[in-house]
Amino acid sequence: IVKESCFMEIRLWRELLIPYELAVKDLVMKFKLLQKEHREKNLYSPIEQVTGRVKSINSILEKMQAKHVSWEELEEKIEDIAGVRIICQFCEDIEKVAALIRNRSDMRVLEEKDYVTQGKDSGYRSYHMIVSYCAETLAGKKEIHAEIQIRTLAMNFWATIEHSLQYKYKGNVPADLAGRLTEAANSVLKLDEEMSLVRSEVMDAQKSMLHQSNLVADI
Numbered sequence: 001i002v003k004e005s006c007f008m009e010i011r012l013w014r015e016l017l018i019p020y021e022l023a024v025k026d027l028v029m030k031f032k033l034l035q036k037e038h039r040e041k042n043l044y045s046p047i048e049q050v051t052g053r054v055k056s057i058n059s060i061l062e063k064m065q066a067k068h069v070s071w072e073e074l075e076e077k078i079e080d081i082a083g084v085r086i087i088c089q090f091c092e093d094i095e096k097v098a099a100l101i102r103n104r105s106d107m108r109v110l111e112e113k114d115y116v117t118q119g120k121d122s123g124y125r126s127y128h129m130i131v132s133y134c135a136e137t138l139a140g141k142k143e144i145h146a147e148i149q150i151r152t153l154a155m156n157f158w159a160t161i162e163h164s165l166q167y168k169y170k171g172n173v174p175a176d177l178a179g180r181l182t183e184a185a186n187s188v189l190k191l192d193e194e195m196s197l198v199r200s201e202v203m204d205a206q207k208s209m210l211h212q213s214n215l216v217a218d219i
């Protein structure tokens with residue numbers, strides 16, 4: 001009986017996660033195509049990299065427990081089961097990507113969280129948008145929530161390292177290490193500011209490089 005109920009539970013999770021998997025694949029593909037479209041038109045792309053993931057069942061369960069969310073409330077209250085990350089080169093590009101998302105008709109922005117101008121106490125910086133997206137499954141259309149995280153390469157570097165350390169120390173990072181992470185977060189802020197100062201030069205250089213490679217591709 002225990003084995004049977006385990007199978008039932010896995011089947012329920014699989015069914016629940018199908019539209020989220022579809023949504024992540026759709027969204028990643030759409031943002032990658034947006035990047036390609038910019039490049040093909042010899043335009044600077046504010047999108048540098050796109051990745052996506054469906055939250056693991058373990059991680060969903062942990063979040064449900066931490067936030068006291070029941071199975072019935074799961075899809076409404078856990079908004080990052082589907083997660084997409086858009087990485088930009090420069091801080092200014094973040095707002096450009098956010099504007100592109102606001103203007104789309106295939107997703108509806110429900111909420112925006114600006115941890116760029118106001119970073120979290122941990123030092124974390126990123127721009128989050130919760131969108132509603134219609135996934136088309138065998139069973140029909142389903143509106144799901146997805147979290148889009150938009151951040152610079154430098155912010156992503158910091159967040160990736162910090163996330164690994166949080167995982168290693170199970171959320172209790174030793175004080176000296178936490179202090180180092182705060183210092184590193186300040187350096188990331190400074191680096192993004194410095195890079196912004198050379199943004200127009202870099203954009204010009206990349207545009208002419210793109211133009212050259214598009215010309216070669218046309219031959």
Ligand code: 0O2
Nearest residue numbers: 055059063079080113120122123124128158159160162163
């Ligand atoms: P994982 O493993 O990436 O999926 P809220 O109810 O809005 O206060 P919530 O839902 O946690 O809380 O939203 P929030 O704070 O916007 O964070 C959502 C996600 O942002 C996190 O998901 C992380 O991916 C990322 N994030 C937020 N704060 C930090 C931080 O201090 N460091 C790092 N590295 N990432 C952060 P999960 O589920 O926590 O993690």
